Amino acid sequence: MTVCMDPGLLEDRGSDALMEALGSMECKYCITPQILPCSITWKRNMPDSLSVTDGSPLKAEEEDEVLVLVEPWDFLKRLFSLMQSGSNVPLWSGPDLTQILPLNCLEGDSTKAYSLVVIGLDAYQWYNQHQERQQVLIPEDQGRREDPSPQLSVTQQEIEEALVMLQLWGNTGVLFLDTWQEFSQHVSVMTKAIAKRPYKKQLGTLPFSFCTDGGWSSGVRVEKDGTGLREAWRKQLQQFNRVSCAMAEAIAAAYPSPSLLLQAYEKCSTKKERLLLLSDIQVKTEENGKERQIGPDLSRRVYLCMASTNPDLVLDISA
Missing domain, CATH: 3.40.50.10130 (Rossmann fold)
Known part of the structure; x- marks a missing residue:
């Protein structure tokens, strides 16, 4: 140049x-x-x-x-x-x-x-x-x-x-x-x-250019032995609207991989149980250290993302 x-x-x-x-x-x-x-x-x-x-x-x-x-x-x-x-x-x-x-x-x-x-x-x-x-x-x-x-x-x-x-x-x-x-x-x-x-x-x-190794601040390197998969799962959860790092970490701690979360959904007997599966997970807030729950809204959005086959489905109706 x-x-x-x-x-x-x-x-x-x-x-x-x-x-x-x-x-x-x-x-x-x-x-x-x-x-x-x-x-x-x-x-x-x-x-x-x-x-x-x-x-x-x-x-x-x-x-x-x-x-x-x-x-x-x-x-x-x-x-x-x-x-x-x-x-x-x-x-x-x-x-x-x-x-x-x-x-x-x-x-x-x-x-x-x-x-x-x-x-x-x-x-x-x-x-x-x-x-x-x-x-x-x-x-x-x-x-x-x-x-x-x-x-x-x-x-x-x-x-x-x-x-x-x-x-x-x-x-x-x-x-x-x-x-x-x-x-x-x-x-x-x-x-x-x-x-x-x-x-x-x-x-x-490039395909999946948003996930370039080392080229993006939110990219995660995954080794052949699986190291980094949980961090990638946590980053994926953070892509949901209004999801903090603490909230994503709490869900990833309860269900360390997407497959484990899908298995938990299969064990639920009703759709209502699936929608509310994550709502009671406790999250420690960064401001004052107090704990609060994930809540039904995020629980519903995560379930719809994992289970729905409709690519045009709007997950966040309040956005």
Whole structure:
């Protein structure tokens, strides 16, 4: 995985934080001109052919994500232009997003996933509003500055409306950050997520991917000699809604395996006995150490799960 950065990003003195973050990740990065100024893209080395062998040539494929850094003044200027032209656009035609986005390919057939980042918008607006208040106090004959740029009058509500418009019509998100440190952390998180995507995609195609050994915090390793079977049974009981670890442990202690529970159900003479078989099992609560019973609701749900042949049966009617 290689992070490709436009040279325009390095013109800001805060870019040192980004370089340090990428260096700490021990990932490859390169500084090369991008199609979009001040943007970041990602490339992954893939086999050049279907047959993968040692020493086979690799080709760099560009990922779909594109992260674009936009200056606060530029963002407000484009937003103001969009507002000025929006009143003359029919509702069914949609807005011209090229007025607010620093790119022209969003409304085409591009498969790229664009996201914008604006650093220091709040500080920029506060500074300019403070400057406006100072200028008001200066008499005109003492060289008062000309009227401020009209884009500085953009309100928070108008910004939020523009964000919704970008998301709905351009499938583009905008992230507002205060510092370059936050921007560096965001780039690091995106880099890790993009790097892990093929693994997660392959993991989702495996049968019973939710039970991967060592890959999931709730997964349980079962040895050939049966070690771990009781823990797997307890984890399975915890999949029921509103079942704590203590409740699952109490049931597993009374019936250490599903087969033993099925045998207990077979010994019951009536269906009512089966439904209430687990209801009297005592559970010690974690809060105060007092004991309480499993109760008829969970007992009923466990029995229906173990005995029913209907795959569409709703076990928890209160969910």
